Every structure is written in C-alpha cells, then in structure tokens.
Amino acid sequence: MPFPLDKGDKLRAYHFIKQLNKNHEVLLFCLSEEKISELQTLELKKIASKVYIFHLSKANILFNLFKALFSGKPFQVGYFFSGNAKREIEILNSIHQPQAVFCQLIRTAEYAQNINPQLKLIDIMDALSKGIERRIPNEKFLFRQILKLELWRLKKYENNISSKFDKSFIISQQDLGYLPKSLQNNCSVIANGVDYDFFYPSKNNSKKYDIIFAGNMAYPPNVFAVNFLVKEILPLLKTSFPNIKLLIAGANPTLDVLNLKSENTEVSGWIEDIREAYDSSKIFVAPMLTGSGLQNKILESMAMQLPCITSPLAAKALTNISKNVPFICENPNEYASVISNLLLDDEQRIRIGEQGREYVIKYYNWSNIAKQLEFNLND
Numbered sequence: 066m067p068f069p070l071d072k073g074d075k076l077r078a079y080h081f082i083k084q085l086n087k088n089h090e091v092l093l094f095c096l097s098e099e100k101i102s103e104l105q106t107l108e109l110k111k112i113a114s115k116v117y118i119f120h121l122s123k124a125n126i127l128f129n130l131f132k133a134l135f136s137g138k139p140f141q142v143g144y145f146f147s148g149n150a151k152r153e154i155e156i157l158n159s160i161h162q163p164q165a166v167f168c169q170l171i172r173t174a175e176y177a178q179n180i181n182p183q184l185k186l187i188d189i190m191d192a193l194s195k196g197i198e199r200r201i202p203n204e205k206f207l208f209r210q211i212l213k214l215e216l217w218r219l220k221k222y223e224n225n226i227s228s229k230f231d232k233s234f235i236i237s238q239q240d241l242g243y244l245p246k247s248l249q250n251n252c253s254v255i256a257n258g259v260d261y262d263f264f265y266p267s268k269n270n271s272k273k274y275d276i277i278f279a280g281n282m283a284y285p286p287n288v289f290a291v292n293f294l295v296k297e298i299l300p301l302l303k304t305s306f307p308n309i310k311l312l313i314a315g316a317n318p319t320l321d322v323l324n325l326k327s328e329n330t331e332v333s334g335w336i337e338d339i340r341e342a343y344d345s346s347k348i349f350v351a352p353m354l355t356g357s358g359l360q361n362k363i364l365e366s367m368a369m370q371l372p373c374i375t376s377p378l379a380a381k382a383l384t385n386i387s388k389n390v391p392f393i394c395e396n397p398n399e400y401a402s403v404i405s406n407l408l409l410d411d412e413q414r415i416r417i418g419e420q421g422r423e424y425v426i427k428y429y430n431w432s433n434i435a436k437q438l439e440f441n442l443n444d
Contacts (some may be wrong), residue, residue, distance in 0.1 A: 073359075078169050081438065155179055186230060200355050203289055279342060285356075349371040
C-alpha cells in the first residue's frame with residue numbers, strides 16, 4: 066500500500082503513480098497485510114484511475130515463508146507472494162490489456178511472470194542485497210545466519226530477473242554499481258524527488274529541539290543509526306550542551322528505540338504531519354551506518370531548510386553535492402564538532418539551511434523525474 070507515506074518505498078511508489086497517471090490510465094493493484102481505511106483508499110483513488118487492493122492474511126504469509134524455505138526464492142519474495150493475488154492480476158490483465166506492466170521492487174516480480182504486455186518494467190528502487198549485506202555484522206547470531214541465506218538467494222534472484230523485464234529502474238548511481246552486471250545493462254537511474262511545496266519551512270523561529278532524526282523507526286538501518294547518535298555522539302555534545310534536546314520522530318519505534326528516551330532524548334512515534342517535527346528542530350542528523358538507496362529524510366530535511374549532517378554511506382547516493390550540503394562526518398568526534406559549531410552560529414545554520422533547500426529544488430524535482438519516466442515508457 067503506497068499510503069500513508071511513512072516509508073521510502075511507499076513515497077516513491079506514490080509519486081511515480083501520481084506522475085504517470087497525468088498522461089496515462091494507471092490501474093493500481095496493491096497488497097496489504099493490514100486492514101485498509103476508507104481514507105487510504107480515497108487517497109489512492111486521487112492518484113490512480115482504478116484501485117484494486119488484495120489482503121494478504123497472516124496465515125497466507127506464514128505458509129508462503131515456509132514454502133520459500135524450500136523453493137530457493139528470497140524470503141521477502143515469498144512473504145509478498147499469493148497465488149490468489151497472482152490469479153486476480155492475470156484476470157485484470159486479460160480484461161484491461163494494459164500496454165505496460167510496472168512492478169515495484171523485486172518482491173513483486175513473480176506477479177508479472179505470465180503477463181506479456183508491450184512493455185514490462187520493474188522499479189528495483191535500491192540494491193536490496195547490498196542493504197542485507199551491510200546489516201549482517203550488526204545482527205544477533207541466529208538472525209545473522211538467516212540473513213546470510215537471504216543474501217545468497219537475493220543475489221541469485223537479482224541476477225536472474227534481468228531477462229524477465231524490458232527495463233528496470235534504481236534510485237542512485239551508487240546502488241546501480243552494486244547490482245549484478247546482467248541487471249545493470251537495462252537499468253536506468255531515476256532518483257526520488259521531494260515535494261518542496263509541501264516541505265516548506267514556516268516562519269517559526271521557536272525551536273524546541275536542537276537535533277532531529279526522522280524515519281521509519283522499525284527499519285534496522287534507522288535503528289542502528291539512532292543508537293549510534295544517542296550512545297556515541299550525544300555524550301560528546303552534553304559536555305558543552307548539558308541541556309541539549311534530541312527528537313527521534315517516526316512510525317513504529319522498536320523497543321530498542323523506545324529505551325533511548327531520557328532527559329535529553331524524546332521518542333515521538335508516528336507524527337501525523339512530519340513537517341511539525343522538522344520545524345521544531347535546528348539540525349537534522351542522520352549517521353547512517355548500514356542500508357542502501359537514497360534517504361528521503363535527508364531530502365525532506367533540506368527542503369525544510371535544516372542543515373543536514375550525515376555519513377559518507379548516505380551521501381554517496383546524492384548527486385552533485387557541494388561543500389556542507391550536506392555535511393559529511395565519519396566518526397563521533399566529527400559529528401559533535403559540526404553540530405557544536407552550528408548550534409553556536411545561528412547565521413551559519415540559517416545560511417546552510419537555505420543552500421540545502423536550493424539544492425533539492427535543483428536536483429530532486431518530481432517534475433523532472435516524471436519526464437524521465439515518460440522517456441522510458443516512450444523510448
């Protein structure tokens with residue numbers, strides 16, 4: 066379900082559908098394991114011509130994970146696969162006979178197996194296998210073994226998928242380089258955009274928090290990053306700023322994240338309008354240690370005119386970065402030094418924030434991305 070926009074893959078799907086539906090009739094088929102509200106359905110009907118929602122039951126998911134254990138397919142492919150959903154898609158395909166079929170993520174690639182439109186596309190989004198590989202050292206022993214098996218299966222699946230689609234898309238040049246050579250050949254880089262008319266800074270000069278980290282707080286790379294921020298960077302800052310305030314904002318905080326609460330750290334959970342969280346903060350810090358793809362939270366924070374501080378890993382996914390947009394730090398001392406300087410210099414903080422907004426407007430514009438999508442459909 067590409068709504069609510071609480072995860073990066075939902076955000077990307079939502080805007081791709083919205084842009085494509087301007088010049089095409091988009092029939093949206095989406096999977097959900099949760100009950101869907103009327104509001105969610107109405108929001109999707111605003112961006113697609115027709116909407117079909119298939120409910121994945123917990124029993125179906127467990128059974129498919131069990132089957133995936135023996136099929137050799139990645140567990141995340143098994144998780145999202147349903148024979149009944151596949152049959153429904155094939156029926157809809159025979160009724161509507163679409164010119165193009167567009168799958169989002171390799172998790173849905175199985176659904177396109179028996180469909181042969183003029184054009185078959187897949188948005189890989191990011192190098193999932195690379196993201197898994199980076200997670201492995203940080204996980205507990207048993208889960209580490211499961212991830213090693215998943216990594217081997219993902220690499221094999223990514224390699225085999227190239228012959229099944231006419232074109233594929235990925236979010237950054239960095240992620241393209243992590244794909245198998247067979248998949249790189251027909252893969253184009255299409256970055257995410259940012260809705261800079263929506264993510265617009267208010268004139269509120271009252272800042273409750275010094276630092277903000279925002280994102281889906283059940284996503285392991287975010288959990289690792291925020292633990293690093295609280296346990297490694299914040300203690301260094303507290304020597305000079307004993308009352309420093311950090312906001313951790315985002316849906317589904319894990320117990321590990323909730324345990325980070327303190328006098329200096331607030332964990333908000335889901336916020337209806339994330340702009341309020343950005344607007345109440347001075348600096349955005351995202352010390353990403355694992356993961357892959359382009360971090361939407363970095364684009365959003367810069368659109369909100371917050372100075373952004375991140376890691377080399379996250380910065381590599383950005384295009385045409387210039388000095389201090391964003392700041393790039395490699396260790397706790399560097400993070401603490403940059404944050405301290407920005408907290409002590411309001412004028413510099415405001416100037417860097419303005420430069421960040423100019424950067425995302427120039428390079429991460431949804432209108433330009435829509436043109437790239439159109440080019441690939443018509444090429």
